[in-house]
Amino acid sequence: MESAFIIEKSVFIVVIFAFTMIMAMYSTWAERKVAAFLQDRVGPNRAGWGGLLQPLADGMKLFAKEEFEPNTKNRFLFFVGPAIAMSTALMTSAVIPWGDKLHIFGRDVILQATDIDVSLLYIFGIVSVGVYGIMIGGWASNNKFSLMGAVRAASQMVSYEVAMGLSIIALLMMTGTLSLKQICIDQPGMHWNVFYQPLSFLIFLICAFAETNRTPFDLAECESELIGGYHTEYSSMKMGFYLFAEYANMFISSTLISVLFFGGYNYPGMAWAVEHWGVNIANVIGIGALFVKLCFFIFFFMWIRWTIPRFRYDQLMNLGWKILIPLSIANIIITGICILAFK
Amino acid sequence: MSTSIQNISLSGNKKQVSNKEMTFLERLYLIAIVKGLWITIKHFFKKKATIHYPEQVRPFSPVYRGRHMLKRDEQGRENCTACGLCALSCPAEAITMKAAERKPGEEHLYREEKYAEIYEINMLRCIFCGLCEEACPKDAIYLTISKELVPAQYHREDFIFGKDKLVMPLEMAMANTKKLN
Numbered sequence: 001m002e003s004a005f006i007i008e009k010s011v012f013i014v015v016i017f018a019f020t021m022i023m024a025m026y027s028t029w030a031e032r033k034v035a036a037f038l039q040d041r042v043g044p045n046r047a048g049w050g051g052l053l054q055p056l057a058d059g060m061k062l063f064a065k066e067e068f069e070p071n072t073k074n075r076f077l078f079f080v081g082p083a084i085a086m087s088t089a090l091m092t093s094a095v096i097p098w099g100d101k102l103h104i105f106g107r108d109v110i111l112q113a114t115d116i117d118v119s120l121l122y123i124f125g126i127v128s129v130g131v132y133g134i135m136i137g138g139w140a141s142n143n144k145f146s147l148m149g150a151v152r153a154a155s156q157m158v159s160y161e162v163a164m165g166l167s168i169i170a171l172l173m174m175t176g177t178l179s180l181k182q183i184c185i186d187q188p189g190m191h192w193n194v195f196y197q198p199l200s201f202l203i204f205l206i207c208a209f210a211e212t213n214r215t216p217f218d219l220a221e222c223e224s225e226l227i228g229g230y231h232t233e234y235s236s237m238k239m240g241f242y243l244f245a246e247y248a249n250m251f252i253s254s255t256l257i258s259v260l261f262f263g264g265y266n267y268p269g270m271a272w273a274v275e276h277w278g279v280n281i282a283n284v285i286g287i288g289a290l291f292v293k294l295c296f297f298i299f300f301f302m303w304i305r306w307t308i309p310r311f312r313y314d315q316l317m318n319l320g321w322k323i324l325i326p327l328s329i330a331n332i333i334i335t336g337i338c339i340l341a342f343k
Numbered sequence: 344m345s346t347s348i349q350n351i352s353l354s355g356n357k358k359q360v361s362n363k364e365m366t367f368l369e370r371l372y373l374i375a376i377v378k379g380l381w382i383t384i385k386h387f388f389k390k391k392a393t394i395h396y397p398e399q400v401r402p403f404s405p406v407y408r409g410r411h412m413l414k415r416d417e418q419g420r421e422n423c424t425a426c427g428l429c430a431l432s433c434p435a436e437a438i439t440m441k442a443a444e445r446k447p448g449e450e451h452l453y454r455e456e457k458y459a460e461i462y463e464i465n466m467l468r469c470i471f472c473g474l475c476e477e478a479c480p481k482d483a484i485y486l487t488i489s490k491e492l493v494p495a496q497y498h499r500e501d502f503i504f505g506k507d508k509l510v511m512p513l514e515m516a517m518a519n520t521k522k523l524n
Contacts, residue, residue: 037391040386040390042391042393045395307382
């Protein structure tokens, strides 16, 4: 392996890491702004222009807060919980194709940290490990409310992962690959998968809401019954890690939805742009296109939050097991029939 | 034609509720969700109701009782003679004062021979009832002039307002005099 390759990849990884962190940070700001705007308020506007320094202030506050620990039997697990939640949230961005390639210093720089054949499986694997962060944190808190919150979050995530995986299978049957890069290449221009697999998209979207523990499925946090859910006993930056991981997950889910169903970095006229304006400009616009798409989905997550009231727990389980899973299986069968009929 | 009492809707918002089974489309909830999203996104672009308080102050009602003000007369002299009736009338015991005698050469500062050397109101105790204003025989203390709220502070001591904050600013007195002439 040549050293230039290693440098290229490390720089890229650092950039992606920083980008994920900044996106997660500014998601918190966007969340408060969107929440405020949807409720006819103006939101944070004191720290910096339009409150743009608010996430920095929040981060500083979390760092400066007193580190409180419950009298728990297992301090190690108490520390490991938020660490797992945070690292799994950050690891998924490694296989996202942010663009096709750039041509810098006479080299082709692939805009993806690593293009593994099973990147979709990799993401699903990492996301399921994320459940451990919540479960371990709730368990190690030595608090029944935390444990109940963790059990709720974990069972919800586990049951929606099934429907999520099944909804993706229909898509895989169509694209015939697990590599996100290939899936991106297969939907040039406006040939987005969402037009061929609307049901799969809908199921995936609903499951993404459940996976990230967001409204209407935010049952893990519940002031009236469970106080703060699994992070009740956490304070300072450990608490910050859990909240941060949630926003990083939201960012990754939005990116994944844009890549799987909305063409990723593709935009109409990309081939023309490559021909006439060169690879670099065309791909920078491509990154911009992906950014716009994922920002829309982050906004959509927040928009839904202020529109739909939360589910009751039995309704949540009914929706997951009795509706979404049969629906995604039906989708697989329909897709199979269509593939047989049209190819 | 007489309408039965059940059918009268004075607000015009009366709706007949029914318990009938939902149709399949209704049970999908997707249409309802899209409708809800439409309602919330309309609010996103609406004019915001917020008033940016310290920069933007809502007009007070003319009888609003806000921060006290010790008035000056048309020649800019303090009205207060430190008689103590306001302190006596105060149900919250928020007012204290110390009287002093006017010295020769101070006639342009104080209207009468006696004046308040120290005049303090504890804004944490004050209930803004306006009884001091009613009790004052010299027209000295008013709650309706300043049109200000008592701002938040970090320390209790900062809520004890002395004469520096209470006496009407000279510019305001001058403006008032100009308006009179």
